[in-house]
Amino acid sequence: MKKPDNAFFSRVLMMGNEAAAEAAIRAGCQCYFGYPITPQNELTAYMAKHMPERGRVFIQAESELAAINMVFGASVAGVRAMTSSSSPGISLKQEGISYLAGAQLPAVIINVQRGGPGLGSIDPSQGDYFQATKGGGHGDYHIIVLAPASVQEMHDMTVEAFRLADHYRIPVMILADGRVGQMMEPIRLHEDPPPPVPPKPWALTGAKGRPPQYIRSLFVEEGALEKHNYELQDCYRQIAAAETKAEETETGDCEWLIAAWGTCARISKGVVRKARAQGIKVGLVRPITLWPFPHEHLARLAHQVKALLVVEMNCGQMLEDVRLAVNGAAPVHFSGYPGGRIPTETDVLNALTALAHSQGR
Amino acid sequence: MKPPKNCYRRPTSLTDATMHYCAGCGHSIVHKLLAEVLDELEIRERTIGVAPVGCAVFAYFYLKCDISEAAHGRTPAVATGIKRALPDRIVFSYQGDGDLAAIGMTETIHTANRGEPITVIFINNTVYGMTGGQMAPTTLVGQQTATSPAGRNPATMGCPIRMCELLNTLDQPYYIERVALDSYAGVVATKKALLTAFQSQVAGKGYSFVEVLSPCPTYLRLSPQKALQFVGREIAAQFPVRIFRKEGVPVNA
Amino acid sequence: MHERILIAGSGGQGIISLGKLLARLAAETIPHVTFFPAYGAEVRGGTSNCQVILSAHEIAAPIAEIFDSMLIMNQQSAAHFMAALDKNGLAIVNQSLCKVHADSRHVLVPATEIADRLGSAKAANFVMLGAWLARKPLIPARAIETAMASHFPDAPAALIDINIQAFRAGLAG
Ligand SMILES: Cc1ncc(C[n+]2csc(CCOP(=O)(O)OP(=O)(O)O)c2C)c(N)n1
Ligand code: SF4
Ligand SMILES: [Mg+2]
Numbered sequence: 001m002k003k004p005d006n007a008f009f010s011r012v013l014m015m016g017n018e019a020a021a022e023a024a025i026r027a028g029c030q031c032y033f034g035y036p037i038t039p040q041n042e043l044t045a046y047m048a049k050h051m052p053e054r055g056r057v058f059i060q061a062e063s064e065l066a067a068i069n070m071v072f073g074a075s076v077a078g079v080r081a082m083t084s085s086s087s088p089g090i091s092l093k094q095e096g097i098s099y100l101a102g103a104q105l106p107a108v109i110i111n112v113q114r115g116g117p118g119l120g121s122i123d124p125s126q127g128d129y130f131q132a133t134k135g136g137g138h139g140d141y142h143i144i145v146l147a148p149a150s151v152q153e154m155h156d157m158t159v160e161a162f163r164l165a166d167h168y169r170i171p172v173m174i175l176a177d178g179r180v181g182q183m184m185e186p187i188r189l190h191e192d193p194p195p196p197v198p199p200k201p202w203a204l205t206g207a208k209g210r211p212p213q214y215i216r217s218l219f220v221e222e223g224a225l226e227k228h229n230y231e232l233q234d235c236y237r238q239i240a241a242a243e244t245k246a247e248e249t250e251t252g253d254c255e256w257l258i259a260a261w262g263t264c265a266r267i268s269k270g271v272v273r274k275a276r277a278q279g280i281k282v283g284l285v286r287p288i289t290l291w292p293f294p295h296e297h298l299a300r301l302a303h304q305v306k307a308l309l310v311v312e313m314n315c316g317q318m319l320e321d322v323r324l325a326v327n328g329a330a331p332v333h334f335s336g337y338p339g340g341r342i343p344t345e346t347d348v349l350n351a352l353t354a355l356a357h358s359q360g361r
Numbered sequence: 362m363k364p365p366k367n368c369y370r371r372p373t374s375l376t377d378a379t380m381h382y383c384a385g386c387g388h389s390i391v392h393k394l395l396a397e398v399l400d401e402l403e404i405r406e407r408t409i410g411v412a413p414v415g416c417a418v419f420a421y422f423y424l425k426c427d428i429s430e431a432a433h434g435r436t437p438a439v440a441t442g443i444k445r446a447l448p449d450r451i452v453f454s455y456q457g458d459g460d461l462a463a464i465g466m467t468e469t470i471h472t473a474n475r476g477e478p479i480t481v482i483f484i485n486n487t488v489y490g491m492t493g494g495q496m497a498p499t500t501l502v503g504q505q506t507a508t509s510p511a512g513r514n515p516a517t518m519g520c521p522i523r524m525c526e527l528l529n530t531l532d533q534p535y536y537i538e539r540v541a542l543d544s545y546a547g548v549v550a551t552k553k554a555l556l557t558a559f560q561s562q563v564a565g566k567g568y569s570f571v572e573v574l575s576p577c578p579t580y581l582r583l584s585p586q587k588a589l590q591f592v593g594r595e596i597a598a599q600f601p602v603r604i605f606r607k608e609g610v611p612v613n614a
Numbered sequence: 615m616h617e618r619i620l621i622a623g624s625g626g627q628g629i630i631s632l633g634k635l636l637a638r639l640a641a642e643t644i645p646h647v648t649f650f651p652a653y654g655a656e657v658r659g660g661t662s663n664c665q666v667i668l669s670a671h672e673i674a675a676p677i678a679e680i681f682d683s684m685l686i687m688n689q690q691s692a693a694h695f696m697a698a699l700d701k702n703g704l705a706i707v708n709q710s711l712c713k714v715h716a717d718s719r720h721v722l723v724p725a726t727e728i729a730d731r732l733g734s735a736k737a738a739n740f741v742m743l744g745a746w747l748a749r750k751p752l753i754p755a756r757a758i759e760t761a762m763a764s765h766f767p768d769a770p771a772a773l774i775d776i777n778i779q780a781f782r783a784g785l786a787g
Contacts, residue, residue, distance in 0.1 A: 008764035011641045013634070013649070035464070036492040036508065039653060044495070048508040052517075060496055060508045060518070063434065063464035088433065119414065119430065122653070150676075183676055184634065184649035186641040263676070270674030344679045 014187055016154040016180045020084070020110055021046035023158035028194035029108070030079040031057040033070040037086045038122045039178035040112035044084065064089040068096030068109075075105040076215050078203025080162055084110035086178075087128050088119060090136070097171055098137030101232070102217025104202075106165035108158065109143075110174045112181035115340040123340025124178035126262060129317035132175045133291040140229055142236050143171040144243065145290040147261045151185035163195035168239055169202075175290060177313065179263045179342060239292055246294035247286040248301075250276065254283030256356060257301050257330075259322050260311040261287050263342060268311050271348045280356050290318070298325035307331045307359050311348055314338050331359070372396035374405045378422045385585025387542045387575025387592075388416055388484060392423050394552045395455075395482065398559050399426060408451040411440045415457035416490040434465025437472035440479045451562055453480040459489045462498040462522050469524070476533030476567040480558045483524060483570065486577035487596060494580030498522045501599055506580070521599050525572050529605045535567030537606035541574035543593030550602075567609065574600055615644070615670045617752060618678035621739075622663035622695050623687025623708070628739040632685075633664035635765045636743065639753050644668045648676045661690055668752060683750060685742045687725070688712060706746045708738060721745060723787060729780045734773070737780035744784020755785055 014022065021043045024032065032051055034044040044060070051058035057074070061067035067083045074081035085093060090111045100107050113128050115121035128136075132145045144164050146157045154176060161172040204215060219225035247265075250272050251257065260268040265286035275282045285301060287294050302308065307330055310319045315338045323332050335351035337343045371377065374396035382389045399405040405426050412420040414433035421428035431439040436454040444452040461469050461483050472479070488506055489495040495508040499521045503512040513521075525539045536558055540551040551573055558569035574596045576588035583591055604612050619636070623629045630651050637649035646669040652662065665681075667673050679698065684705040686692045692712040699705050699719060707714050710726035725741035747755055759778050766774060 008761045009638055009642065011638075013638045013641050013647070034508075036459075036489050036495040038492055041493050041495070041507065045507045045510075049510050052511075062466060062498070065464075118432075119418070178653070179650070179676070182651060182653050184637060185676075186647055267675040267677075273674065342677055344677070345675050346679060 011186045012189055013184050014151055015042055015182060015184045016151045016176060017042035017112065018046045019151045019155040019187055020158045020174065023155040023190055024082050024108065025050055025054065026190045026194065027159040027162040028080050028197065029082045029162065031074040031081040033059050033061050033067040033083050035061050035064050035067050035085065035089060037089045039114055039181050040084050040086050040110065043110065064092035065095065068093040071107050072096055072100055072105060075100065075107050076204050078200040078205060080197070082108040084112070086112050086114045087116050090128060094137035097143065098139050098141065099217055100171045101141035101143060102139060103215050104169040106169055107171040108161045108165055109171060110176065113175065113177045121340040122178065124263060124313060124342055125340055126177060126264065126313040127338070128175065129290065129314060132173050133293070141232060142291050143173055144239060145173045145175050147175050147288060147290050148180055149262050149266045149286070150180065151183060152187045154180055155187050155190065159190050159195065164243065166198050168235055170235065177263055243289060244292040244294050245288035246297045247288055248297065249284040251283035251285065251301055254281050254304065255306050256280060256282040256352065257305045257308045258282060258284045258311060258352065259298065259308055260284065261290060261318060264311045264313060267343055267345055268348055270345045271352060274345060274349055275352055280352065282352060293321045295325040298322055299327065302326040302329035305330055307333060307355055309333045309335055309352055309355055311335045311343065313342065372400045374399040374425045376423055376425050380423055381419060382416065383579045385576055385578040385588055387486060387573065390542055390548060391482065391484060391551065391573055391575065392420065394555055396424060397552065398555045401556065402559055402563060404451045404559065404563060408453070409443050411436050411454040413456040413460040415460050417455055417457065417484065418491070420455055434460050435468055436460060436465060437468045437481060441472055441477050444477055444479050451559065453482060455482045456484065457490065458485050458487065458497040458499040462524055473528045473534050473568050473570065474531050476535070478562055478565065478567050480562050480569045482555070483572040484575045485572055485600065486575045488577055488580040490577050490580055501595060523600055525570065525605045528570055529611055533567060534570060534606050535609045536561050536569040538604045539572040539574065539600060539602050541592055541597045541602045542576060543589050543597065574602070615668065617668045617683060618681045619666040619683040620663060620681045620695055621685045622691035624690070625660045625662045627662065627687050628736060629662040629687065630664055632739040632743060633666050635761070637666045638765060639757055639761055640668045642757065643753065645670060646673045648673050650676060663691065683746060685746055686712060687738065687742065704749055706742050708742060721749065723784065725784070728783050732779050732783065733776045737776045740777045740780035741784035744781040745787060748785045
């Protein structure tokens with residue numbers, strides 16, 4: 001007789017991709033639609049195995065275009081739905097995401113980023129920051145973007161994404177990277193009940209006992225689109241006020257500030273320790289929500305520090321938001337890694353010490 | 362000095378790069394046959410290929426002709442663009458089952474329906490090789506893959522799509538054949554089919570389509586030899602090997 | 615304690631599965647653990663490697679530049695990685711398949727030969743693990759033997775047995 005798996009082990013060690021998949025299941029995701037792409041294949045494979053076991057829906061769609069539109073359909077019907085992909089596939093989903101945003105439909109989308117543009121590489125990257133945070137499809141919209149830096153956060157943020165999506169009727173993206181997706185760490189699984197599903201009187205469930213209703217993103221009556229867009233903007237303001245999140249490390253007395261997200265923030269945390277050991281008083285601010293962006297954290301800290309260093313695995317994308325937030329209060333420098341290579345602590349420490357020396361400690 | 366006629370040698374159209382394909386993979390065989398055809402028809406220097414997104418994405422390292430990449434599945438659309446821009450060039454697309462029959466199904470059908478005078482080489486190995494062995498549109502019923510861990514279930518995942526048959530319902534295609542890389546005879550037949558397809562394009566005829574049932578030992582989880590047998594017995598049982606369309610006319614089974 | 619470990623060899627040597635087992639076991643007694651497998655382009659050409667970091671404190675950078683321990687299973691990996699061994703580090707080298715220069719930090723173990731004699735060259739990874747644990751007892755050796763069956767629920771008992779013997783041989787050698 002086979003021993004059940006895990007008989008010996010008390011802690012759960014999971015890969016980021018699988019941790020997100022398990023979180024979706026625990027958050028009450030009823031429908032998952034995917035299409036294979038590296039480096040997120042384990043997520044799709046996990047759902048292929050575990051969704052049908054629970055009588056839930058798994059479809060390997062014929063393309064990402066199809067997958068996101070299946071999510072649209074499930075969401076129209078009022079159930080929790082998710083899709084996942086990596087950069088080239090997310091580009092294909094952008095059309096659907098624009099329609100979800102326009103129709104105010106909740107959805108969870110996981111992007112385990114890889115290098116770009118084009119096919120790029122399958123190595124980790126943060127090249128999709130602009131696409132994710134500036135509204136990657138057409139039209140005047142935003143989606144909520146969460147940036148995990150650990151396997152635990154892949155798990156927790158996926159649960160949270162379902163709550164946010166339903167609460168605000170908005171697509172939520174988890175913007176991870178190949179590193180977080182492929183890495184394994186011990187995690188605490190979400191044991192609470194799924195976030196409660198709010199009433200969805202707008203969902204299309206058949207006009208039994210009520211007048212027929214519709215879901216739309218087309219507003220041709222005079223003034224209707226303007227009104228609709230103002231409504232969206234109202235919603236975005238509420239989200240910004242209530243959901244903006246950032247993590248600060250050693251910022252109390254810092255004279256220098258690193259701003260980084262996801263994997264780069266984790267590396268920068270190690271740099272903060274090392275630099276402080278060398279007498280450089282540096283702090284770290286890590287946006288947890290990339291949209292809404294934590295402008296206020298940066299604006300406040302900018303007045304306290306001699307300069308900022310933005311660290312990203314791209315050629316300078318969050319950098320622009322940091323500059324906007326800092327608004328000239330301190331110089332903003334950049335240390336970027338666009339080739340699928342993850343910076344080492346030494347890379348970032350060198351950039352920081354060079355900055356500290358050039359600006360005079 | 363010209364080598365003797367029967368001397369076995371590397372085709373001129375094949376580079377001497379070591380192929381990255383797994384042992385026993387059908388892609389390497391088809392690359393070689395394709396190179397031989399380009400040599401024999403003396404069209405290497407006026408041929409432009411479009412590589413798929415799939416294990417053959419690096420075809421340009423191995424074939425000594427111009428080759429463009431394309432986005433996943435958009436391969437025949439890119440080939441259409443090239444052929445319309447340069448009608449006197451020989452244009453082919455080379456695609457796997459995911460690229461051609463899943464994400465690129467729309468492009469596949471409409472390119473054939475317009476009768477674009479290009480050659481489409483379709484490597485049907487019944488799985489997604491490059492991404493790690495997921496279910497393909499051509500995966501057999503019951504076949505286990507990374508995304509059909511309990512085997513392909515027709516009730517929720519559909520049945521294998523027969524592309525030759527499907528394209529044969531259209532009026533415009535000129536030549537459609539399915540071959541199987543299951544044996545020496547199968548390799549010879551594949552070469553012949555490729556030759557016919559390219560010859561029709563050289564002669565200025567319409568759309569040609571060659572489907573090659575091809576082993577992926579890695580994700581069929583079989584030894585190279587067993588994978589060949591699987592192609593001949595199981596895969597060919599689902600996908601009949603024959604000519605479907607000749608000189609624009611459907612051929613009865 | 616902060617131990618940065620690299621396991622490297624060729625595909626089929628059980629590099630990734632050994633790394634996962636090590637990470638999983640370590641997580642039972644060590645608070646912070648990360649496991650990272652090389653994936654995709656890095657593994658083409660048949661090489662395989664993974665990193666495991668074990669730490670008493672929160673692990674900031676989940677990737678290491680310098681390693682405290684290395685388990686090196688083939689020549690290609692020896693050539694590629696061994697320069698990144700810490701000056702006080704320890705490298706267990708599979709002598710059956712690699713030649714490395716003499717260095718007090720290197721421990722040579724004919725892992726493939728030992729495993730082959732025990733019945734399966736594929737168990738060489740466990741010889742390596744045993745040899746490493748004999749010198750760095752970060753995890754109770756007994757735990758590995760007990761955990762083996764839980765970690766490989768689908769493996770036949772005979773294979774588990776060879777793995778355990780291989781592990782013991784490494785531990786003793
Ligand atoms: C838009 C997009 N989605 C997904 C992928 C990932 N991807 C790469 S190859 C491939 C499928 C490969 O299967 P197939 O076409 O059958 O070729 P094979 O490798 O079997 O020859 C996929 C899904 C991608 N590159 N781009
Ligand atoms: S995975 Fe399959 S299709 Fe890809 S190279 Fe290997 S054998 Fe060929
Ligand atoms: Mg295929």
